[in-house]
Amino acid sequence: MRPIPLHVALTFDENYWAPAYAVMRSICLASRRPADLVFHLIHTGLDARRRDQLDAIATEFSVATHHTDLTTHPAYRAFVDELPIGKPFTPIIYARLLLDRLLPPDVERVIYIDSDTFVRGPIEYLAELDLAGKPIAAVLDPGRHKLMLGRDFRQNGDLFDFHFAYFNSGMMVIDRKVFGIADLPGQTRRMYESGLLARLQYDQAVLNLVFKDNWLPLDFRWNLICPLPAHEVLEPQLLHYTGHRKPWNLLSGVAFSSAYRHTMTNAVFYEFWRERMRRRLLHPFARLIGRG
Amino acid sequence: MTSDTAIHIALTFDDGFWAPAFATMRSIALSSRRRGDLNFHLLHKHLSPAHRAELDAIPQEFPGITLHDYPIAEAQSFSDIKRGFVFKWRRLNDMVLARLIFDRLLPPTVTRLIYLDCDVMVRYPIEALWETDLGGRALGGVIDPNRQKVMLGRDFREKRGIFSFDEPYMNGGVLLIDLKRWAAADLMARTAEFRETGLLDRLYYDQDIINLVFRDDWLPLDPLWNLTNALPAHEVLEPFIVHYSGDRKPWSIIPGTAFFGNYRHVMTNEKYYAYMRFRWLRRFKALGRRLIFRSPRVRQA
Numbered sequence: 198m199r200p201i202p203l204h205v206a207l208t209f210d211e212n213y214w215a216p217a218y219a220v221m222r223s224i225c226l227a228s229r230r231p232a233d234l235v236f237h238l239i240h241t242g243l244d245a246r247r248r249d250q251l252d253a254i255a256t257e258f259s260v261a262t263h264h265t266d267l268t269t270h271p272a273y274r275a276f277v278d279e280l281p282i283g284k285p286f287t288p289i290i291y292a293r294l295l296l297d298r299l300l301p302p303d304v305e306r307v308i309y310i311d312s313d314t315f316v317r318g319p320i321e322y323l324a325e326l327d328l329a330g331k332p333i334a335a336v337l338d339p340g341r342h343k344l345m346l347g348r349d350f351r352q353n354g355d356l357f358d359f360h361f362a363y364f365n366s367g368m369m370v371i372d373r374k375v376f377g378i379a380d381l382p383g384q385t386r387r388m389y390e391s392g393l394l395a396r397l398q399y400d401q402a403v404l405n406l407v408f409k410d411n412w413l414p415l416d417f418r419w420n421l422i423c424p425l426p427a428h429e430v431l432e433p434q435l436l437h438y439t440g441h442r443k444p445w446n447l448l449s450g451v452a453f454s455s456a457y458r459h460t461m462t463n464a465v466f467y468e469f470w471r472e473r474m475r476r477r478l479l480h481p482f483a484r485l486i487g488r489g
Numbered sequence: 490m491t492s493d494t495a496i497h498i499a500l501t502f503d504d505g506f507w508a509p510a511f512a513t514m515r516s517i518a519l520s521s522r523r524r525g526d527l528n529f530h531l532l533h534k535h536l537s538p539a540h541r542a543e544l545d546a547i548p549q550e551f552p553g554i555t556l557h558d559y560p561i562a563e564a565q566s567f568s569d570i571k572r573g574f575v576f577k578w579r580r581l582n583d584m585v586l587a588r589l590i591f592d593r594l595l596p597p598t599v600t601r602l603i604y605l606d607c608d609v610m611v612r613y614p615i616e617a618l619w620e621t622d623l624g625g626r627a628l629g630g631v632i633d634p635n636r637q638k639v640m641l642g643r644d645f646r647e648k649r650g651i652f653s654f655d656e657p658y659m660n661g662g663v664l665l666i667d668l669k670r671w672a673a674a675d676l677m678a679r680t681a682e683f684r685e686t687g688l689l690d691r692l693y694y695d696q697d698i699i700n701l702v703f704r705d706d707w708l709p710l711d712p713l714w715n716l717t718n719a720l721p722a723h724e725v726l727e728p729f730i731v732h733y734s735g736d737r738k739p740w741s742i743i744p745g746t747a748f749f750g751n752y753r754h755v756m757t758n759e760k761y762y763a764y765m766r767f768r769w770l771r772r773f774k775a776l777g778r779r780l781i782f783r784s785p786r787v788r789q790a
Contacts, residue, residue, distance in 0.1 A: 337727070340751070343750055359520055
């Protein structure tokens with residue numbers, strides 16, 4: 198019998214090509230079934246060179262990669278054209294809400310992962326998990342109270358209460374069928390029309406409101422938020438570099454910063470660093486001539 | 490004064506801690522599902538009327554919560570008790586004494602009590618702590634991870650003979666107290682005994698006294714009920730009570746503690762900045778006093 202494929206989805210824009218590469222490579226390195234991995238790379242367009250760099254993972258580990266270019270995807274275009282674009286709701290943010298419609302039809306279970314993560318545990322553990330009929334398995338967000346309730350823990354008191362079990366959406370194990378039934382695009386549209394969307398923090402809040410009390414909590418080590426060196430002894434399985442400290446910075450101060458660089462590979466790490474430096478230096482000039 | 494379902498929580502603080510006391514109370518109120526049962530017993534000293542009025546924001550925001558005041562410096566009963574305590578101990582300030590005699594200051598209807606330091610933030614329903622079965626023990630507390638230094642002192646020799654390296658020792662910042670057993674232990678009398686035997690000057694505030702008196706009579710609680718010296722790395726552990734026991738305090742400008750962003754919003758931004766101005770003003774006044782009273786001209790006069 199053919200083993201069940203391990204579907205992993207990443208959504209990112211061109212600025213995150215190298216972190217996406219690092220996440221993919223970390224998954225391949227930590228998996229005992231790399232040959233069963235299928236990466237669904239959902240992005241807002243990549244040039245041929247970046248695409249080739251990501252596809253190099255397929256050559257190194259004999260995995261499959263499947264690209265979805267959102268700029269030409271009709272369902273995605275139809276969805277975002279009706280919604281506001283701007284911080285915090287950047288175009289790529291909406292992709293997560295449309296995940297079930299962006300994947301090939303044969304995908305039943307998918308593991309969605311943010312690109313600022315680093316996987317150290319075998320991803321098949323998540324792929325084989327019993328979701329007990331829930332649409333999602335995820336990890337409770339330790340910083341949830343401020344995210345939910347806002348300023349002075351009062352601002353959004355009508356939407357969330359202190360005890361609301363609010364997950365971090367940086368890693369979600371998704372049952373595609375049950376996830377799809379929730380009709381996230383329709384719900385998001387209605388939230389926008391009622392003015393609710395403007396009060397929410399990213400799509401994470403949308404997901405939490407829609408899947409309220411309908412998700413399976415996982416051990417915090419499968420999405421360890423804001424990982425610091427002190428966390429290394431806890432043997433986290435998936436590190437999520439939320440906040441300002443990112444492992445691709447030269448002096449990051451995060452957990453497993455050196456392991457991350459070697460997972461990204463030194464060649465990609467320094468290429469990505471040079472690219473960011475170049476962008477930063479050119480940014481003021483680009484703004485001056487109206488292209489920033 | 491209180492119902493059978495009442496949850497009694499005591500805080501001891503002076504005017505310098507009015508805002509942290511507010512934050513501690515508000516964190517309890519936010520995280521509790523039994524707000525109507527919450528009774529805060531506020532044992533305070535020299536609390537200004539303006540700061541006392543600030544604390545009333547708690548029952549205004551969370552109707553059903555009751556505040557009980559014990560202005561200990563002004564209370565005759567406290568002065569009487571204090572007078573009976575004839576000897577001097579450099580660590581015996583009014584706040585320490587108030588904690589030792591909870592049973593005498595609080596009404597007899599209060600038989601169980603949660604004591605909290607004012608540098609804590611509660612993140613989990615306090616009723617879960619309140620309902621803990623003490624199994625016949627007088628107290629519930631959390632073992633102090635920094636206990637060896639506190640118990641044994643400098644070079645782990647200074648306090649040899651009082652505590653041993655391997656014995657459990659609780660942190661006094663979060664306690665669940667059986668007040669009848671507390672009263673029966675007569676901590677004032679025991680403190681007087683420690684003074685007679687010459688032990689008292691080697692003790693670390695009331696925490697040492699409590700640990701000596703209730704040595705084999707306390708229940709160790711889950712460490713998440715009193716996560717001391719809380720740093721950002723601890724956030725993922727989902728602590729129930731965060732205790733900012735070290736030098737880093739969440740009300741500082743750059744605190745570097747766990748959940749410092751959340752703490753500011755629990756204290757509320759208005760009170761956070763009012764407290765900052767209060768501390769700065771106090772520092773300026775202290776500096777001014779020092780400059781005036783130490784200047785040669787003033788001394789000559």
